[in-house]
Amino acid sequence: MKCQFCEKPATFHITELTDPGGPQVMHFCEEHAKGFLHKEASPPMTAIASALAKQLGQVGDDLEELDQKECPVCGISFFEFRNSGRLGCPYDYTHFESDLRPLLINVHDSTEHIGKRPTRSAGTADSLAKMIGLRREMEEAIEREDYERASEIRDELKAMEDPIAPKSTESDTTS
Amino acid sequence: MKRDADFDKLARYTGQWMRGEGPESDIVISTRIRLARNLADFPFIRRCSDEDRLSIERTVRARMESLTDNNWSAAQYVDLEPLSEIDRQLLVERQLISREIAEADGSRAVAFDAAEGYSVMVNEEDHLRIQVMKSGLDIKNTWEQVNRIDDMLEEVILYAFHPRYGYLTACPTNVGTGLRVSVMLHLPALVITEQMDRVFRSMQRINVTVRGLYGEGSQYTGDFYQVSNQITLGHTEADLLALVGEEVAPRIIEYERKARESLLKNNRDDLHDEVSRAMGILNTARKISSEETMHHLSKIRLGISMGLIDQLDVKVINQLFLQSQSAHLQKLQGRILGRAERHARRASFLQHHLAGKGDTTWN
Ligand SMILES: [Zn+2]
Ligand SMILES: [Zn+2]
Numbered sequence: 001m002k003c004q005f006c007e008k009p010a011t012f013h014i015t016e017l018t019d020p021g022g023p024q025v026m027h028f029c030e031e032h033a034k035g036f037l038h039k040e041a042s043p044p045m046t047a048i049a050s051a052l053a054k055q056l057g058q059v060g061d062d063l064e065e066l067d068q069k070e071c072p073v074c075g076i077s078f079f080e081f082r083n084s085g086r087l088g089c090p091y092d093y094t095h096f097e098s099d100l101r102p103l104l105i106n107v108h109d110s111t112e113h114i115g116k117r118p119t120r121s122a123g124t125a126d127s128l129a130k131m132i133g134l135r136r137e138m139e140e141a142i143e144r145e146d147y148e149r150a151s152e153i154r155d156e157l158k159a160m161e162d163p164i165a166p167k168s169t170e171s172d173t174t175s
Numbered sequence: 176m177k178r179d180a181d182f183d184k185l186a187r188y189t190g191q192w193m194r195g196e197g198p199e200s201d202i203v204i205s206t207r208i209r210l211a212r213n214l215a216d217f218p219f220i221r222r223c224s225d226e227d228r229l230s231i232e233r234t235v236r237a238r239m240e241s242l243t244d245n246n247w248s249a250a251q252y253v254d255l256e257p258l259s260e261i262d263r264q265l266l267v268e269r270q271l272i273s274r275e276i277a278e279a280d281g282s283r284a285v286a287f288d289a290a291e292g293y294s295v296m297v298n299e300e301d302h303l304r305i306q307v308m309k310s311g312l313d314i315k316n317t318w319e320q321v322n323r324i325d326d327m328l329e330e331v332i333l334y335a336f337h338p339r340y341g342y343l344t345a346c347p348t349n350v351g352t353g354l355r356v357s358v359m360l361h362l363p364a365l366v367i368t369e370q371m372d373r374v375f376r377s378m379q380r381i382n383v384t385v386r387g388l389y390g391e392g393s394q395y396t397g398d399f400y401q402v403s404n405q406i407t408l409g410h411t412e413a414d415l416l417a418l419v420g421e422e423v424a425p426r427i428i429e430y431e432r433k434a435r436e437s438l439l440k441n442n443r444d445d446l447h448d449e450v451s452r453a454m455g456i457l458n459t460a461r462k463i464s465s466e467e468t469m470h471h472l473s474k475i476r477l478g479i480s481m482g483l484i485d486q487l488d489v490k491v492i493n494q495l496f497l498q499s500q501s502a503h504l505q506k507l508q509g510r511i512l513g514r515a516e517r518h519a520r521r522a523s524f525l526q527h528h529l530a531g532k533g534d535t536t537w538n
Contacts, residue, residue, distance in 0.1 A: 030464075030465055030466060031274075031501075032274075073218075074218040074219075074222040075222065076221070076222055084221065085346060086219065086220075086221045086300070086345045086346055087219055087221075087345055087346070087347065088218055088219055088221055088222035089217075089218040089219055089222060090213065090215065090219070090335035090337070090343040093337055093340050093343055093350070094337075100347060103347055104340075104347060104350070104408060107347060107348055107406065107408075108348075108350075108351065108406040108407065108408035108409050109406065109409060110351075110406075110408050110409020110410075111339070111340070111408070111409070112339060112408070112409055113337075113339065113340055113341025113342075113350075113351040113352070113408060113409070114409065114410065114411055115341060115351060115352040115354075115410070115411045115412045116322075116325075116342075116352065116411075116412055117336070117341075118329050118334050118336050119326075119329065120329070120333070128215050128216070128335060131215060131216035132216055132217060132218055134216075135216055135217065135227075135230075139224070139226055139227075157216065160216075
């Protein structure tokens with residue numbers, strides 16, 4: 001038997017027990033087994049995949065439309081998220097909110113954070129998104145050597161950001 | 176922060192969390208808690224350009240350097256991108272970084288303290304993965320430390336946070352608290368008495384993941400299991416910590432204790448025989464794989480905990496678990512070794528240390 005991640009023979013067999021999926025056996029070579037064990041046990045991709053499948057069964061004909069939906073900030077499509085299980089930016093939680101909520105219920109049985117909160121608020125999701133957009137714009141400005149515009153954007157970002165951040169980082173973040 | 180990590184020196188030491196001390200340390204190897212955090216003004220890693228990753232790494236490093244906390248200024252900051260494969264592997268074996276970040280491309284880094292009690296990965300699946308590890312079952316102190324580091328970083332880094340969904344993460348399975356608490360357990364008696372299935376069944380429906388490692392067929396059975404929370408949203412950190420640390424782990428520990436008692440009462444000779452054979456193989460083999468090593472070390476660890484072996488300290492066994500791994504062996508030898516060479520080197524390394532000739536070094 002071969003390792004699930006490479007061509008080497010599988011000498012380690014890891015049983016993952018997740019509720020409600022039941023035991024799942026995975027086969028790895030020595031190196032990948034160690035990598036897998038050291039990686040903290042997060043719910044496997046199958047958890048997202050099955051939650052999505054359940055949810056998409058209800059979506060039906062609209063799936064194609066949903067798949068094409070794109071985040072205006074980072075450009076990720078729902079299709080890409082569905083395939084990778086990873087989102088593209090914080091704004092996705094706002095842009096895909098109604099599509100993600102059933103998934104959150106399937107995975108966490110909840111859609112409401114009740115734990116720790118940062119003492120400083122980053123403002124609304126819109127302002128977070130604007131910062132990412134500005135950052136892209138700044139990088140583009142640097143690319144076309146429009147340093148005046150880049151520095152304007154940098155000031156704008158600074159103003160939106162936390163006042164506590166050390167001033168010494170300014171040159172570092174854009175150089 | 177120091178930026179001159181000495182990997183040759185690192186390989187000779189064992190992190191504090193491997194001392195085999197702390198509550199329930201005859202059964203619990205370690206407690207680990209990690210928090211996933213992202214910067215508010217960058218896309219998640221998947222949609223980051225190379226420049227974005229570089230900016231994140233530089234921003235985080237500069238902000239960390241601005242911290243005046245004494246513990247923090249003594250931390251090592253290691254840029255992973257220019258590091259050799261063997262040095263990255265060494266950090267994986269020490270559990271300071273994940274295999275994913277070791278094998279990834281682009282700007283990425285890790286900061287950790289000299290005792291290796293905490294590490295902060297930069298540009299893993301999330302921009303920041305803050306983790307604290309302690310020996311034994313020590314949820315309270317582990318949480319206090321990771322929470323303190325999080326508070327400290329939050330003073331200089333603006334986190335992506337949503338009032339309704341909490342700390343925003345690249346994968347929706349981590350959103351909310353971004354917290355994963357993992358307890359690593361050594362459960363040889365439950366394995367020998369074939370009770371693990373029962374344990375697994377009893378864990379169903381309580382939002383925990385139990386992950387076990389075992390070897391090929393019946394030849395090698397590994398005895399290490401990791402218990403962690405499965406969900407991160409809709410519960411407070413305190414609830415998630417209590418679920419794993421007060422509800423699930425103590426129950427499994429109790430099962431293991433009972434199984435050990437019954438083995439001592441009913442099968443003492445068989446057990447003693449098995450432990451002695453494990454010792455015999457490690458003391459005489461001329462070449463040995465790391466799977467086989469782990470299998471025998473596990474039995475010896477059980478033998479020490481149950482008083483069947485008295486001339487060895489569990490610290491030494493923990494050290495051997497770490498240093499008999501490939502990157503450590505090669506680092507200690509001072510050169511790259513082929514597979515056959517590694518097996519031979521591992522065998523002589525084990526004999527040397529089991530005979531008490533090795534120096535057990537702690538930082
Ligand atoms: Zn492999
Ligand atoms: Zn996005």
